[in-house]
Amino acid sequence: MxxxxxxxxxxxxxxxxxxxxxxxxxxxxxxxxxxxxxxxxxxxxxxxxxxxxxxxxxxxxxxxxxxxxxxxxxxxxxxxxxxxxxxxxxxxxxxxxxxxxxxxxxxxxxxxxxxxxxxxxxxxxxxxxxxxxxxxxxxxxxxxxxxxxxxxxxxxxxxxxxxxxxxxxxxxxxxxxxxxxxxxxxxxxxxxxxxxxxxxxxxxxxxxxxxxxxxxxxxxxxxxxxxxADAALASASSNASIVRIVQPLIDQSRKLDDAERSAIFEEHLALSSLPPQNGGKRPDVIVWPETSVPFILTDNPDALSRIADVLQDGQILITGAVRSEEAGPGSATRYYNSIYVVDSQGQIISASDKVHLVPYGEYVPYEDFLRYLGIGDAIAMPGGFTAASTRSLLTLPSGLSFYPLICYEAIFPEEFSSDLERAKALLNVTNDGWFGATPGPYQHFQQARLRAVETGLPLIRAANTGISASVDPFGRIGNGLAYNQKGVIDSTLSGNFIPHWNNSxxxxxxxxxxxxxxxxxxxxxxxxxxxxx
Incomplete structure (x- = not known):
């Protein structure tokens, strides 16, 4: 040596x-x-x-x-x-x-x-x-x-x-x-x-x-x-919520094709309506991945009606979607990468927008300064997203609350707000289909798992092409779908574990x-x- x-x-x-x-x-x-x-x-x-x-x-x-x-x-x-x-x-x-x-x-x-x-x-x-x-x-x-x-x-x-x-x-x-x-x-x-x-x-x-x-x-x-670990989680109620995670496996090129939008939406609904796995209880909550709804949901009442048709009484759908907001006369429409909570009546009852956007993927950073330099138009991003100023906790009628993390927001360990203390689980919706069968989706999943360990909260993760899983507060996978696998998983939401150490x-x-x-x-x-x- x-x-x-x-x-x-x-x-x-x-x-x-x-x-x-x-x-x-x-x-x-x-x-x-x-x-x-x-x-x-x-x-x-x-x-x-x-x-x-x-x-x-x-x-x-x-x-x-x-x-x-x-x-x-x-x-x-x-x-x-x-x-x-x-x-x-x-x-x-x-x-x-x-x-x-x-x-x-x-x-x-x-x-x-x-x-x-x-x-x-x-x-x-x-x-x-x-x-x-x-x-x-x-x-x-x-x-x-x-x-x-x-x-x-x-x-x-x-x-x-x-x-x-x-x-x-x-x-x-x-x-x-x-x-x-x-x-x-x-x-x-x-x-x-x-x-x-x-x-x-x-x-x-x-x-x-x-x-x-x-x-x-x-x-x-x-x-x-x-x-x-098992003893620490044993206090979780035996009637804890059953969460269905949908992994639709939609090729990214199809998601970009306007002609495929209706078919993609119906594929999500079909997976959501499958009978309970292994003769178990029906899911209380169904989770779709990031931007699963291929159109502006609030502009399509028929789509909300279709969701109501599929959901049974009391069931809740949580889905990634694009949200639009009119900025006022003379201003361009703002678009947000969002999560919607939809009840069995087809009503949107809660929403949360993405706070930390992907530079040059979802927005152009320092755009005002670049325009001042005269190069803003050259690198402008058509259809870019607007970042939310605050993150909203997703609270369901049952009282269950999720702390939302959209896509790569799960890689930031120090961006949790005080709302984390009221959450019962982390919710990470993502679309890693952009990266194909590469190390990217596996790396992303590992980093999301670590957030569960750090916060002491279970993680529900829905990814378009994978890896989707339920993870307990100790980073252990309860149930999951491998990359490039189409299907659903029904999991009992794990209890949370209040750690001795907070982020501070x-x-x-x-x-x-x-x-x-x-x-x-x-x-x-x-x-x-x-x-x-």
């Missing part, structure tokens, strides 16, 4: 660039659907050794010392994000004649931008770099900080945060209830980097022992929490971990400088 570490440290030029990109790409194997979390041990070990070999003497200028560190992190991030997000390009191929030109922007441009955050991470770590296990703490704190920044800078895109690689199964998800995804990321980077100490020896005993302890606590806490506590724990890691790195750095003198 020492010989290998030495050779990697001394790499220069193209081999060094190639290995940095490869190290990041290897790390993406820890993400769904592969879930090879051990890949991150290789990925971050290589990154530490490459950082050890960064050019620039300790006494050089700031630019000289840290230029190579930033570039190294950027290359690592570019490999990680290209390997983990290449599937985004599939959305542009649904209407290839119109959007294929933008394929390089999605497959290479977005990863190149996101890699700037990892470049910042290695740049920051470089300020506290030393030759002991303290450098692992510096790297862990820096990655935790930039992943947190990635959650909100320029509207935020925390997709595939490193910590997800440490949580492929429920046993390994429970730490997020205490630390949140960003806190788990800090400790995960430290643990994943620990094998690098075998190749450089200094601080190996203490560093490996600490990493092993953290990993064992991670697993042990998960085992302890799951051991009491998780944020405090995150910053405490950051402070501890920075302190370890600073002490190690001070000792390193004294030793050199």
């Amino acid at each position: 020492e010989r290998l570490a030495g050779r990697i440290m001394l790499l220069w030029g193209l081999p060094r660039i190639a290995l940095a990109v490869l190290a990041g790409a290897i790390g993406a194997l820890a993400l769904p659907p592969f879930n090879i979390f051990a890949a991150l041990f290789i990925s971050f070990t290589l990154l530490v050794w490459l950082m050890d070999g960064s050019t620039g003497s300790a006494d050089g200028g700031v630019f000289t010392k840290f230029r190579s560190s930033f570039l190294l992190g950027w290359l690592f991030g570019f490999g990680y994000f290209v390997a983990g997000l290449w599937w985004l390009g599939n959305a542009l191929l649904v209407d290839a004649d119109e959007f294929a030109w933008a394929l390089p922007l999605a497959v290479l441009g977005l990863p190149a931008f996101l890699a700037l955050f990892y470049g910042l991470a290695t740049l920051l770590a470089g300020f506290l770099w030393s030759d002991g296990f303290g450098r692992l703490a510096a790297l862990a704190a820096a990655f935790g900080l930039v992943e947190w920044l990635r959650g909100f800078v320029l509207t935020g895109f925390p997709w595939n945060t490193i910590g997800y690689g440490a949580m492929p199964i429920p046993l390994m998800m429970q730490s997020s209830a205490v630390l949140g995804i960003f806190g788990v990321t800090v400790l995960a980077v430290f643990v994943f980097s620990a094998p690098a100490l075998i190749g450089t020896r200094k601080g190996m005993g203490v560093g490996l022992a600490l990493a092993a302890l953290l990993f064992c606590v991670h697993l042990g806490f998960g085992a302890w929490r799951l051991a009491g 506590a998780r944020q405090n724990n995150f910053w405490l971990i950051i402070a501890v890691m920075v302190a370890i790195a600073a002490i190690s750095r001070a000792g390193f400088k004294i030793g050199k003198n």
Whole structure:
């Protein structure tokens, strides 16, 4: 290992660039659907050794010392994000004649931008770099900080945060209830980097022992929490609501075809009216995916009548739909990506609009400023959505209340409002059909599962092409439909589990971990400088 570490440290030029990109790409194997979390041990070990070999003497200028560190992190991030997000390009191929030109922007441009955050991470770590296990703490704190920044800078895109690689199964998800995804990321980077100490020896005993302890606590806490999971949920009423999740498997090209709208609507109704599964009780609530209704529902009273025909007395339909709103004389109509709650009389009794829209997918960010620069019309998005100012809880006549998350809103762990305390479950409706049979739908599903663990609420997830499932507050799948499978699932809504830690506590724990890691790195750095003198 020492010989290998030495050779990697001394790499220069193209081999060094190639290995940095490869190290990041290897790390993406820890993400769904592969879930090879051990890949991150290789990925971050290589990154530490490459950082050890960064050019620039300790006494050089700031630019000289840290230029190579930033570039190294950027290359690592570019490999990680290209390997983990290449599937985004599939959305542009649904209407290839119109959007294929933008394929390089999605497959290479977005990863190149996101890699700037990892470049910042290695740049920051470089300020506290030393030759002991303290450098692992510096790297862990820096990655935790930039992943947190990635959650909100320029509207935020925390997709595939490193910590997800440490949580492929429920046993390994429970730490997020205490630390949140960003806190788990800090400790995960430290643990994943620990094998690098075998190749450089200094601080190996203490560093490996600490990493092993953290990993064992991670697993042990998960085992302890799951051991009491069933007892914690046992208080759920035996007459809890039965929820039917509809996965219609509508090809995205059909959804874009106006001639298919009526047929698509009827397919949803047909699945909704199927008899109860396995001779069970009829569903109380039926859930359709995002934008399932292929027209403006409020403009189609006949469609509401058809829903009333299918629903039995007392049944409720929750569906994704586009909502329109007249903005006033002389103003363009506003459109919202919404969820409607429809009762058995065909009446819309509740609604909630999407708050966090997808940049350049659902709206053009900073459009007013771009128009001021004279380029707004060039990138204007016809039919774009308007973001809601607040998120509305969906409350049913039975008193059951859902906290709505439309599409990728489920990847943001810190955007929950105070209404979360009144919710009995999370509801995530999405349409991942844009991305085809790629890792995208699997990654999206894993991130939604983590929100259930963090909030202590069960998750009902309806996806057009999958993955649809009911998930309990511990991240365990109760019932589900695989990707690219058409059908319905009927599940008894799991009880909720009030966690000891709310979002504020998780944020405090995150910053405490950051402070501890920075302190370890600073002490190690001070000792390193004294030793050199």
